[in-house]
Amino acid sequence: MSTEPTRILVLYHSRHGTTLQLARQIARGVESVTGCQALLRTVAEITSIESEIAPRDHTTSSDPVIRLEELTHCDGLALGSPVWFGNMSAAMKHFWDNTTSLWVSGSLIDKPACVFTSSSSPHGGQETTQQSMMLPLFHHGMMVMGLPYSEPDLHTSSQGGTPYGASSISGDPVNHGGISLNTQVKTLAFAQGQRLATIAKRLKVLN
Template identity: 50%
Template sequence: MTTQVLVLYYSRHGAVAALAEKIAVGIHQGGAEAVIRCIAPLQATANAIAASRHPIIQLDELKKCDGLAFGSPVRFGNMAAEAKAFWDSTTSCWLKGELIDKAAGVFTSSGSMHGGNEANLLSMMLPLLHHGMVLMGIPYSEPELHKTQSGGTPYGPSHVSGMNGDSQLSVAEQRLAIAFGKRLALLSSALKQQRFD
């Protein structure tokens, strides 16, 4: 039985989308299937939807996933309004407990090293905890976590875009995102096995 891990994100300038794609590489390395979906902008015009890098999430896809990586850019130390609006629409999923005991983790991007990456990652965990998910981050056994001069935190992968909004990930950011995806795949598979035993 294949383990399916949903990589769900909102991205305006492409950095969070780039992290999502690297996380998906790690998920595949961990032996699971990665499904990348994005959250629609609040002003979801036909042009905006057509221009999206990945398909827009449908609530049924969230319900069916075995694990979740959730990403959003930092907006004043918190997740983007689009990401918050998505979680506000998941009450039916919460009422049925459809995400309970599934693995999850979070990822983000900010404009500066001290732009709120860690605060955002911690706040992004809150809706996942309310849904009963099992949260994970990146352990310090990953060498890049000790050496990174860009993004990367124990709470989850991150990117620092700088004031020019550079979406190109550093080598450390890429490696940490892949390691995170692989760990998420392995944990998702283990928890899925427990649910079906």
């Protein structure tokens, strides 16, 4: 049996910090599982009119930019992006558009994955954004996991949380005002990371 830790990649793009907060909470859930290690990574920004007018607050993250080989060697993936017009962010999509070599080699086939997001309003497109992030994962042959209703907070949370994955309201995108995650959202994100790590660890033993 391998003594190497089960490595879970928590890959995110965060403009004003809420998706980053979710990523941190998911990482805590991952590391609550014995023998599991969370690797927090972000994606490179791309030049756009929007980013020139309202640049990303780089103080929100000190995590390294993802390298393709880190995806190859991970045992599981949690993928997060803020809602951009009901879709994943341009920076996140640009990253996945450049993973053809991994698709050709089948490097991600049968690895478990989950998604998470944040939006500026309760009905701002959280679920469509989560679905948009699932699409490249399915094409890579990953086993995409949701967040089951056995989590009590999924029934009552008002700030975020969907059966597709953890989510949160992020605040005012015009004035760039983020908000802290409430207790229910933190609990759901932690549970999602814990569930992903548990499944990834079991699969690693079987392989």
